[in-house]
Amino acid sequence: MDTSVLGALVPAYVWPEPLRQRIDTLYEVIDRVVAQGAAEADRVGRYPVATINALKACGLMAAAIPTTHGGWGLTQAQSQEVLFRLAIADPSVAQICKVHDDLVRELFTFADDATCHRLGQDIVSRCLIIGQAIAEPGARADEFGHVIATPVQGGHSLSGRKIYATGAIGADLIAVTSYDAACHAMRFDLIPRDAPGLTIQEDWNAMGQRATDSGTVILDHVRTIPGLVVPKENQSPPDWASLRYQNGFSVILVGIGVAALRHAADFVSSQARPWISVQGQRASDDPMTRRLFGEIGAELAGAVALVRDAANRLDLRAAGAISRAQVAMAVYAARSVASRVSLRASSDSMASMGARGAGRAIGFDRYWRDARTLSLHDPVDWKHEEIGHHLLTGWQPEASLYR
Structure with a gap:
């Protein structure tokens, strides 16, 4: 293999x-x-x-x-x-x-x-x-409490609306968070995809990551199932959980960049024509093309190393071997580089392919659409601010949804 x-x-x-x-x-x-x-x-x-x-x-x-x-x-x-x-x-x-x-x-x-x-x-x-129905259409990304859990005989009834429900439409079980007003606490339930009162709208129409089908979920008095209630031994996930989510997105971004560069390389080697100034018979003989691929390849290699290092640090943090800040800064750095190089690989590498590479049948545009869409999940400039904050003052980020 x-x-x-x-x-x-x-x-x-x-x-x-x-x-x-x-x-x-x-x-x-x-x-x-x-x-x-x-x-x-x-x-x-x-x-x-x-x-x-x-x-x-x-x-x-x-x-x-x-x-x-x-x-x-x-x-x-x-x-x-x-x-x-x-x-x-x-x-x-x-x-x-x-x-x-x-x-x-x-x-x-x-x-x-x-x-x-x-x-x-x-x-x-x-x-x-398992799919998820976590995000809610609040005024802020971290605002929850719009899906309400009401106590009923034998369990709870969930009502409200969720957005960006990745994987929900094809899942066997959907993880749903809700606010239990009686207990003043968040709940975490697993709901079968075919539960009465649960509707998934096929309204995901983003330009990229299209097959995630991350549409809207409507809960209309959906009953929880006793065997699928997830009792928490504590109210907070481990402090590295949000960092794992973030690094996972960086990993996907780097994967998009690698796929784009490989596709471009195959196209240049087999279909692209050399420019008139090239001293050679093939597009791959073009020194400008070689330089472009070399730059993007080097940046991607660095990005792979960064996301792998951050992933290893997650396990070290889980074992108590390093501080949370040591994980966070690695994750933030990986996100910075991954976002930039995935966009460059999926866009700039087309310069080596020529006009033929823009053909709809080639389908190269999906790499940029996927990278641009995924890169918007949480703003990379805030990762730069947080890295700078740490370098200038020694600040260490506390655990939160996006930090």
């Missing part, structure tokens, strides 16, 4: 021998199914059911589940390496799987042992995938 992504620029990720067979099978599915279906998934702009089913069949939904509950037991760094390979193939599929991975890790962090055991067994045996 070829595990290189940018030739000798980026070293292949080394997997532990006990995981090799599973990873080989997974990467085969990524290359054969995910990558091959990406252009059509972007064109249609709907949830990629067949692709997700193929990933379910090779066991990916169990990757983040501890081995004690029958899962693969991947570390956070290992999960994000899988995310990287998915992003190269199809960044929309990567984002759907990222949501599942993050949610599974959250569940196994704060749920009680009985809940973890039950969910672990269900996910492993039934290949369940």
Whole structure:
């Protein structure tokens, strides 16, 4: 199996021998199914059911589940390496799987042992995938409380509206947060996709990440199910959770950049014509093209190193070996570089392809549309401000949704 992504620029990720067979099978599915279906998934702009089913069949939904509950037991760094390979193939599929991975890790962090055991067994045996309905249309991105949980006999009734519900439309279970006014506390419930009163509107119409199908979710007196309530042993996720979310987006952005540069390289080598000033018969003989690819390739290699380092620091933080600030600054730096190089790779590399590269049948534009859309998730300039704040004053960011 070829595990290189940018030739000798980026070293292949080394997997532990006990995981090799599973990873080989997974990467085969990524290359054969995910990558091959990406252009059509972007064109249609709907949830990629067949692709997700193929990933379910090779066991990916169990990757983040501890081995004690029958899962693969991947570390956070290992999960994000899988995310990287998915992003190269199809960044929309990567984002759907990222949501599942993050949610599974959250569940196994704060749920009680009985809940973890039950969910672990269900996910492993039934290949369940979890989507999310978390964000709400408040005046601020971090404003919640618009979905209300009302106590009723045997549980709670949930009513309200969620937006940007990535993965919800094709999920088996949807993670829903709500505000319990009676207890003055947030709830976390898993709701079956076909629950009465739950409607997912197919209104996602962004220019990129189209197959995430991240539409609006309407909850109209949706009843919680006792077996799917997630009791929290504490009210807060681990302080590195938001950093994992952020680095996952950076990983996907770098994957988009790698895919764009590889596509451009294939096109230049096989279809582009050399400019009249080139002393050679092929477009790849053009020294300006070589320089452009060299610059973008070097920047991508640096970005891969940064996101991998940040992912490793997540595991070190989980083990208590480093401070949160040491993770945060690595994550922020990775986001800065990943955002910039993904946009450059998906845009500037077209200069080497010539006018032929702009043909609709080539489909190169989807890389930039995906990168630009994903890069808007949280403003990269605030990462620069936070890095600068740290360097100038020693400031250390406290845990919050986007910090």
